[in-house]
Amino acid sequence: MSQAMQKNDDLVMIRDITFISKAENLLPTIHQTIIKAQNIITLVNDPKAVHGWSAKVISPATVYFNQSFQTGESYIIDFGQHGVGYLSFLCDAVGSPPDAPAHIKFTFAETLSELAEPFGQYQGWLSKSWLQEHDEYIDVLPAQITLSRRYCFRYLKIEIVSLSPKYNLTFKDIEFKTVSSAPKYCIECQTQDPQLAKIDQVSVHTLRNCMQEVFEDGPKRDRRLWLGDLRLQALVNNVTFKQHDLVRRCLYLFASHRREDGMVSANIFVKPQIIADDTFLFDYSLFYIDVLYDYFMATSDHNTVKELWPIALQQIDIALKRCDEYGLVIDSDDWWSFIDWHEKLNKQGASQGVLIYCLDKAIKLSQTFQPEISSNLQQKLDFVKHAADQLWDDKSGFYISGAQRQVSYATQIWMILADVGDRNHQQKLMNKLLLTPPDIGMNTPYLRHHYILALLKVGMKKQAIDEIKAYWGKMVEYGADTFWELFDPNDLNYSPYGNKIINSYCHAWSCTPAWFIRQYSL
């Protein structure tokens, strides 16, 4: 999630036992649903399909459950939907008593490409250990087996690696016990547009599968609570499952283990114990304020927000320390801000926008929880907002970022969300962005979310809908039943990690169309 990897070996951290205890008490109930194997499929090379592979149904899965398999045979099960959970099956021998162990290999895949492209050839820079596979050696048959690890998949490849020639193997009752802390019931979507209704459904399914003991970013990879993802998940949760206690738990988790100066980490590990990652991101830490603000708006839970407000405020203080004397975020090589997965993107301009945006939310919270500092915060807001004017480039009609005066989508989007300039200025800027798109585009659904938000902010509802349909709708056309971490309609193999098979294909930050559709009555 960070643009590259941070390693900070000698951090001093604050550990807050009270917050840890509160977070642990909010551990959600995990709901289970059994998904049955649906069809047996084969992979077909298909230039029109995403990643070049489509599925051809061979037979209903039940047909295969009546067959037996020998060494070297394999088959692919389509469970008909993406899920997160545990695989179980009953395995038995047919023929002579099994006189050698059965070695079976399982490959779990969110997409067909994970089955088509051998894991052995993976050369990306994220750990290969994320690729989901398992070798099972069965010494005694029949065997009722539940694999101990949680997997995330729609497709399952079963390979009979090795048996004895004296027996064949049968599989029965292959079950996928899916898990989620989202309840079965979800508020119904009211849109009349069938395409948006479908997009909403896929969004909700994405969120459901990411809702586990925390809001995970992606249940295949990284399976972790990231602040940037949490912020968007909490929005969608507010209009779908309303599991506010899960948001509350996550707020406590981030508060429970912070850097010495109070900065909240970009993400939190919860097992074997609650521990903050040593990755710190300028924008993500600031978003703690935004998540707290949205939580308060959704719940009016005065006690929790009052308790966490000082931690939110700390994020403002820490961020302001990174500004120069004129209130501009200093650009250098020693800081990290996420904004988008984009190697060439300069983050200064967008980060300035994030700071202004979050200061505004801080002011709103302060009015309830610490009104005596509201005017001081307002002064700070005016100061950094004014500083943003330095980034305006009259000649190009865009905000620039960094010493190279880079023009990017990200900077314009965040200046609009930061409410810089008046409505007329923002509308003109957005129109300009639509008419003369900068070279530095948008790589992630995460930045695309903020783009939609900016469109809606300036009143371009139709363009927002068109963009949702063109982007998330396109994923649906490609067969997505959960939304992807990364999607570039012009480069379907795009991955910032060096290989698309390590991408997450059910990713929290991609689930926000449901929020747009419901919140803005699209």
Added chain:
Amino acid sequence: MSQAMQKNDDLVMIRDITFISKAENLLPTIHQTIIKAQNIITLVNDPKAVHGWSAKVISPATVYFNQSFQTGESYIIDFGQHGVGYLSFLCDAVGSPPDAPAHIKFTFAETLSELAEPFGQYQGWLSKSWLQEHDEYIDVLPAQITLSRRYCFRYLKIEIVSLSPKYNLTFKDIEFKTVSSAPKYCIECQTQDPQLAKIDQVSVHTLRNCMQEVFEDGPKRDRRLWLGDLRLQALVNNVTFKQHDLVRRCLYLFASHRREDGMVSANIFVKPQIIADDTFLFDYSLFYIDVLYDYFMATSDHNTVKELWPIALQQIDIALKRCDEYGLVIDSDDWWSFIDWHEKLNKQGASQGVLIYCLDKAIKLSQTFQPEISSNLQQKLDFVKHAADQLWDDKSGFYISGAQRQVSYATQIWMILADVGDRNHQQKLMNKLLLTPPDIGMNTPYLRHHYILALLKVGMKKQAIDEIKAYWGKMVEYGADTFWELFDPNDLNYSPYGNKIINSYCHAWSCTPAWFIRQYSL
């Protein structure tokens, strides 16, 4: 263990609940011993070593327990002795919090060749699933892990297949919890010969590691109760651990599930339930009598032998049905007798010897348990012994076997053990065998055992000792700390299965020197 594979799909079997229950009540106590990792070694190409590989010690294992490892690193632990059991270890991360699962691969090896030669290249005809490997994916660190399968090894290779670059991995408390139903105490060996004392020690270690819930043939492969192996193990057990109840249990197991006509199977599976294999061997079934006889000699357990005697007797009746009108075992392609692992060996002559040998034991048992049939059995013995004279070839001075009149070690050995001819005849035959060895030699320690027995029978004690030293002593010289399933001093890579790495290197039928040394006071 059978020369090739038998598959008999439509067998009708007898299932005896009483015997099953008795066998289950005799389930032995399993004793545990912890073996600590001893040294870290590296493999060295060494033309003088068995299979071309020797081990060079890099450091004591404890040195490695203070180090941490990254993706791509691997090391080999030598536990200092061969064992059977369960691996456990404590695995932890060093560096940033582990942000990706740890994928570790374990390879378990009885011999260095199993580590030097990639399993992926294995092309033998026995199932590759016997090769001992395991991939562990650890989602949460630190992790105290005990692998669920039982492994059989002295050497353990640990490969760090994939971590995140943000952390390294440490291993602590790598323990090998070995298991055996042999007690810690073993009767001391009295030999004064240091080489024989060493051979005895390796024999006893071999037997100990094969003694589990049954007498297994080999704890790496096949891990199963075979009648031919049981017979030799029971002998050694009588002079070492004296676990007579384990022999008794195995006798009940073979009796509990037999072919419709009463024939006992060549081997028995005990999990998930007691079931006879569909492999039936002429010689092995007859040996049921011999095991029962030896058990009676060792224990005087009248009740058990009385109960099982009718089953033993059935094996004689079934074997005699395979004889022609002159009392000679009919040679054809539709029967199976083990004798030795030898593609070219004709089994008729040796099988005739086994029949005579077992008839003699049956007569001895009948004198106690059914004296009224002793004389009838004696007539049958005389008849088949007389028939054996047909196999004598005056011209060559050897017994021949089959239509091709094949001369082999196996036939001569079994004629001597069958006590055909007088002592002078047998001595002459053995001398002839030593002076003019036939082309069809001995491939297994199993046949070699019978060769030693024949030497001792004709009074050639010195030659027997020399042979034990030359054969089993040679394995010790090559570093064996348990004796091997297969050993040909002239072809160290010999395997009847197509690849030496599938051979078992701790194999029951190879443990009999301890019996010779102790029983014959060598």
